[in-house]
Amino acid sequence: MTEVNLMEKIVSLCKRRGFVFPGSEIYGGLANTWDYGPMGTALKKNIQDAWWKFFVTDRLDMVGLDAAVLMNPKVWEVSGHVASFNDALVDCKKCKARHRADHLIEDALDDIKVEGLEPADLDKLIENNKIKCPDCGAHDFTKARVFNLLFQTLIGPVAKDSSPVYLRGELAQSMFVNFKSILESSRKKLPFGIAQAGKCFRNEITPGNFIFRTIEFDLMELEWFIKEEEWEKWFDYWMSEMHKWLDVVGIDSKKTRVREHDKKELSHYSKRTADIEFNTPFGWKELYGCAYRTNFDLKNHQEKSGEKLEYFDPETNEKFIPHVIEPTFGLTRSVLMVLLSAYDEEEVEGETRVVLRLNKNVAPFKAAVLPLMTKLNADAKQVWKKLAPHFATDFDVTGSIGKRYRRQDEIGTPYCVTFDFDSLEDKAVTVRDRDTMKQERVKIESLQDYLTKNFNV
Ligand code: GAP
Numbered sequence: 001m002t003e004v005n006l007m008e009k010i011v012s013l014c015k016r017r018g019f020v021f022p023g024s025e026i027y028g029g030l031a032n033t034w035d036y037g038p039m040g041t042a043l044k045k046n047i048q049d050a051w052w053k054f055f056v057t058d059r060l061d062m063v064g065l066d067a068a069v070l071m072n073p074k075v076w077e078v079s080g081h082v083a084s085f086n087d088a089l090v091d092c093k094k095c096k097a098r099h100r101a102d103h104l105i106e107d108a109l110d111d112i113k114v115e116g117l118e119p120a121d122l123d124k125l126i127e128n129n130k131i132k133c134p135d136c137g138a139h140d141f142t143k144a145r146v147f148n149l150l151f152q153t154l155i156g157p158v159a160k161d162s163s164p165v166y167l168r169g170e171l172a173q174s175m176f177v178n179f180k181s182i183l184e185s186s187r188k189k190l191p192f193g194i195a196q197a198g199k200c201f202r203n204e205i206t207p208g209n210f211i212f213r214t215i216e217f218d219l220m221e222l223e224w225f226i227k228e229e230e231w232e233k234w235f236d237y238w239m240s241e242m243h244k245w246l247d248v249v250g251i252d253s254k255k256t257r258v259r260e261h262d263k264k265e266l267s268h269y270s271k272r273t274a275d276i277e278f279n280t281p282f283g284w285k286e287l288y289g290c291a292y293r294t295n296f297d298l299k300n301h302q303e304k305s306g307e308k309l310e311y312f313d314p315e316t317n318e319k320f321i322p323h324v325i326e327p328t329f330g331l332t333r334s335v336l337m338v339l340l341s342a343y344d345e346e347e348v349e350g351e352t353r354v355v356l357r358l359n360k361n362v363a364p365f366k367a368a369v370l371p372l373m374t375k376l377n378a379d380a381k382q383v384w385k386k387l388a389p390h391f392a393t394d395f396d397v398t399g400s401i402g403k404r405y406r407r408q409d410e411i412g413t414p415y416c417v418t419f420d421f422d423s424l425e426d427k428a429v430t431v432r433d434r435d436t437m438k439q440e441r442v443k444i445e446s447l448q449d450y451l452t453k454n455f456n457v
Pocket of ligand 1: 169170171172202204211212213214215216217218219221287288289326328329330331332333
């Protein structure tokens, strides 16, 4: 299976089995928007729930937030996003294709990172290296132009009276502007964190590669508030927690690497950033990031809002603005990397078996009950009723048992539970393991325990 093939196979499986569909498809779609179908919704939600458990509810030093997508536009001015949240684009003069200048250069030249370079420097790199348009091969581009990624919309029904606002480009800012309220209401002591998961929007110049880069995406982010002198220790700590998370969610850590941002590439707020990259079929790409944001955001918000955003240290009687380490996790990107890690094909009795070896934590269904014949549907349904309150269980009655196994393999269901004629007599069912395809007879009364002991939830 070639890498390009793998991507095509995943996109096709996602459509066929109800993970991800092109957005507004019956109207010809809307470029780079995707809708999550029944399986994709469950997978995405399970990943988010696992993240929330690992980073929030399993800890005493983390609290949650669910803030509004729309914020006072001053937030984005003060955070520096209005001035600095930019990308440069070039147009091919021959075929009119639009490209992000940094991606064009990075895809053409090995191991070069150009984020943060001025448009004139990007033009020079394109010119000097004779970089060609990936779409038509011409070497004739417009000069690089800078675009702001913040997504603008209007509040107010009458266009001429309405005021422009931004859909949030990251979650972090709502954690900073709510810092004081959270500190006062939760009475947490440093170090502590605020976590949030939700939608973000960016006017990306060149979205693409399926759900990898989209204009609307889900993010999971946490701001970890600390004393300045401890930042290096906490940066290392969070990089290590991020690596543990890869195993929790089932992202193949052998396909990941850490890449430090060099000085020019650092975001306007960051003193150090390291990305966890994943080796995708379209190259090494950013999966997650960890940034030392210093006290840049809280300091600016304090200055411009006039609200004190300081922390009082009861041990030293000192007041100071905390510094921040920020681990950030694309949720929709996680979905893609989980799928890329889990997709597998093998030959079984002369046929290709496609199987998603999803981590049991995040699989849309943990088990599926399959009555062998229609006549057994009513009795088999009683088994489903016993399992459904404890974990997501499918009840699959259509097609031959072989076809149903294949369908459940393709959506990553760890266990198929077949109810046959013997089940009526021996009060037992056959449990088939997705990965080994081994089958075992299990008493119905102990089925729930049998399955639960194999889940890591
Ligand atoms: N608060 C820091 C921040 O937003 P970022 O590197 O710009 O940092 C965070 O974005 C994460 O969001 C990335 O590591 C990536 O997983 C995800 N991400 C960024 N842009 C995205 C897009 N257009 N589509 C999908 N995911 C995206």
